[in-house]
Amino acid sequence: MSVRRLASVVPPLALSAATLALGTAAAPGKAPSVSGHRALRLVAKPGGIAPALLLAPGDRVQRLVELRARGRGHFAAVYLSVRIRRTSRLARDRRHGLQVQLRSCSRRWRHRGRSYACDGKIRVVLSRRPLAGRSRLVRLGLVGGHTAHLKLVVRLPGASTRALAGQTTRVVYSFAGVRAPRR
Amino acid sequence: MRSGHRAPDAGLRRPVRWGVAVGAALAMFVTTSAALAAFTSLATGGGGSLSTQRIFAGTRSAWPSDVRDASGGGAETNSSDVLSYADALTVTTKSWSSGFGTTRFDDFDFSGGRPAGVAVTSATFNFTFAPSRTNDDACFYIEVRRASTNALLGTHGSSGSPSACSAGTTVSATVSVSAEVTSTDIANDLRIRVYANNSTNRPLKIDLASVTLTTPWFATSLLEKRWDDEANAAAAVVLWPFVATEGTAYTTVGNLATAFSATRYVRFTPNQVVPTGASISSAQTQFAYKSATAGDTTCWYFEVYNGATLIGTHGSSTTPVSCNATSSYVTNTVSLPEVNSVTAANNLVLKVYLRNSGLRKASVELVQVDLTYRLD
Numbered sequence: 170m171s172v173r174r175l176a177s178v179v180p181p182l183a184l185s186a187a188t189l190a191l192g193t194a195a196a197p198g199k200a201p202s203v204s205g206h207r208a209l210r211l212v213a214k215p216g217g218i219a220p221a222l223l224l225a226p227g228d229r230v231q232r233l234v235e236l237r238a239r240g241r242g243h244f245a246a247v248y249l250s251v252r253i254r255r256t257s258r259l260a261r262d263r264r265h266g267l268q269v270q271l272r273s274c275s276r277r278w279r280h281r282g283r284s285y286a287c288d289g290k291i292r293v294v295l296s297r298r299p300l301a302g303r304s305r306l307v308r309l310g311l312v313g314g315h316t317a318h319l320k321l322v323v324r325l326p327g328a329s330t331r332a333l334a335g336q337t338t339r340v341v342y343s344f345a346g347v348r349a350p351r352r
Numbered sequence: 353m354r355s356g357h358r359a360p361d362a363g364l365r366r367p368v369r370w371g372v373a374v375g376a377a378l379a380m381f382v383t384t385s386a387a388l389a390a391f392t393s394l395a396t397g398g399g400g401s402l403s404t405q406r407i408f409a410g411t412r413s414a415w416p417s418d419v420r421d422a423s424g425g426g427a428e429t430n431s432s433d434v435l436s437y438a439d440a441l442t443v444t445t446k447s448w449s450s451g452f453g454t455t456r457f458d459d460f461d462f463s464g465g466r467p468a469g470v471a472v473t474s475a476t477f478n479f480t481f482a483p484s485r486t487n488d489d490a491c492f493y494i495e496v497r498r499a500s501t502n503a504l505l506g507t508h509g510s511s512g513s514p515s516a517c518s519a520g521t522t523v524s525a526t527v528s529v530s531a532e533v534t535s536t537d538i539a540n541d542l543r544i545r546v547y548a549n550n551s552t553n554r555p556l557k558i559d560l561a562s563v564t565l566t567t568p569w570f571a572t573s574l575l576e577k578r579w580d581d582e583a584n585a586a587a588a589v590v591l592w593p594f595v596a597t598e599g600t601a602y603t604t605v606g607n608l609a610t611a612f613s614a615t616r617y618v619r620f621t622p623n624q625v626v627p628t629g630a631s632i633s634s635a636q637t638q639f640a641y642k643s644a645t646a647g648d649t650t651c652w653y654f655e656v657y658n659g660a661t662l663i664g665t666h667g668s669s670t671t672p673v674s675c676n677a678t679s680s681y682v683t684n685t686v687s688l689p690e691v692n693s694v695t696a697a698n699n700l701v702l703k704v705y706l707r708n709s710g711l712r713k714a715s716v717e718l719v720q721v722d723l724t725y726r727l728d
Contacts, residue, residue, distance in 0.1 A: 209393065210393040210395075211393045211394070211395035212395055213395035213397040213398075215397075215398065216396070216397070216398045217397075217398030217399060217400060218397065218398055218399070218400035219400060220400050220401040220402070220403075221400070221401070221402050221403075222401070222402075222403045223403065223404070223728045224402065224403065224404045224405065225404070225405050225408055225409060225726065226408060230402070232400075234397055236395065244393075254399060259402060259403075259404065267402060323402065325404065329408075330469060331408055331410070331467070331469030331470075332469040332535075333404055333469075334404050334405055334406060334407050334408045334469055334470070335404060335405070335406040335407070335470070335471075335568070335569075336403065336404050337401060337402070337403040337404075338401070338402050338403070339399060339400070339401050339402075340399060340400060340402065341396065341397075341398065341399035342396075342398070342399070343394060343395060343396040343397055344394070344395045344397060345392055345393070345394050345395075346392065346393045346394075346395070347392050348392070348393065
């Protein structure tokens with residue numbers, strides 16, 4: 170093998186080696202940090218959301234979610250992910266279709282009439298955006314042993330076109346928490 | 353200067369480079385994924401269904417094509433739109449040519465009023481016709497167009513292969529237009545253009561030109577509101593009255609009396625379709641009228657029927673809904689709270705009683721029923 174040929178292979182090899190080294194260093198040495206009793210983890214309740222049927226333009230649907238951080242430490246970031254199991258124009262039309270917003274209350278939400286009220290401090294942790302997709306929650310500050318009292322608001326915009334009538338969408342939502350590295 | 357000569361193993365160098373690069377990317381993916389998985393906690397909140405009403409709340413209008421006129425106090429005259437019903441009553445077109453021509457056609461525009469945005473399962477153009485003489489032959493084919501823009505949506509049949517022909521007898525032809533009329537948005541703005549011929553260059557007699565629609569929520573017929581007979585390549589537009597306040601009016605068949613009478617009326621049956629299960633939140637009628645002769649005063653009141661059952665009266669013989677002494681049309685809008693069910697809406701009949709100070713006729717420009725409903 171000539172020197173030139175050898176030189177042409179060296180950069181990719183170096184890249185491989187560097188990547189492997191970085192990845193290995195970043196990964197924790199032991200998996201039990203995920204499943205151990207004290208490992209920080211997220212629990213969302215309830216396990217399912219009640220269906221919202223017969224929506225009309227301008228309607229808003231509210232569902233409560235208790236997002237608990239079990240274990241020690243805190244999350245560097247928490248994401249809401251909404252996956253579409255059965256798609257329709259409600260999910261595909263990002264302008265007139267369903268939109269989601271997430272608010273947190275420093276205390277438990279209380280049922281008041283056809284809505285939920287907060288006796289504490291309200292924060293918008295996810296501003297209104299199209300339903301499907303993955304978004305980082307802001308100002309959540311979730312630490313181990315604490316619970317975020319969330320209100321999921323799904324809205325069909327008032328300007329929704331009549332083409333969105335008679336549509337059904339099935340969604341699955343989940344939260345992903347990225348643990349902050351231990352100091 | 354670069355030589356065109358290549359080393360013997362030059363072809364091997366590129367695959368090796370690619371292999372190394374792909375390997376590096378794979379290693380990066382695997383290790384990074386493992387790292388992220390170890391640092392991420394996932395909580396599934398679960399799933400759920402979200403659905404919308406089948407038909408959003410909105411106001412839909414209907415107009416009568418079925419009109420029975422007893423204004424003279426005698427038996428009812430059938431003043432219904434001849435083109436809207438297969439009842440052996442026919443209109444006669446102008447004369448066609450023995451050969452098809454691109455400038456020889458009849459346009460039929462249909463009244464809409466169906467809830468917008470609903471998918472159409474099937475749409476059929478119904479055309480019942482015959483040559484004006486039994487020993488003539490006639491054929492037709494059609495184009496589907498948007499009424500508002502005249503944009504061509506599709507063609508069915510051709511001059512060489514017509515949609516249907518008649519050898520002198522009445523033919524009830526149907527042409528599927530489902531490929532073009534895919535939603536009520538198109539159905540509410542529909543024009544069918546009929547190209548026809550006649551073996552002896554004579555007219556056709558048309559009994560029916562309508563469109564039947566099927567949707568997941570309702571079935572209905574679209575009835576014509578504008579007929580442009582260009583059989584001889586010259587426009588001749590006939591507007592069905594009652595549909596708009598554009599000056600085209602219906603004049604009562606008989607002369608009215610100076611006093612209201614139970615036997616002097618005009619019955620209007622709007623071409624309404626409200627889906628089964630719909631919730632009606634409001635109903636109203638708009639009625640525009642005047643005296644046929646200037647200087648006369650015409651007054652009116654009306655009864656509302658669910659089929660043959662009287663369900664409401666608005667005004668009376670002593671207190672009419674209104675009187676009009678001017679020579680301009682006056683439009684009255686009257687709420688119909690009694691029309692609060694699908695059955696009442698779909699069997700709605702307005703029986704309008706009229707009187708005229710000059711013992712003459714009245715002109716009616718608009719009869720419109722507006723229903724606001726939704727279907728959950």
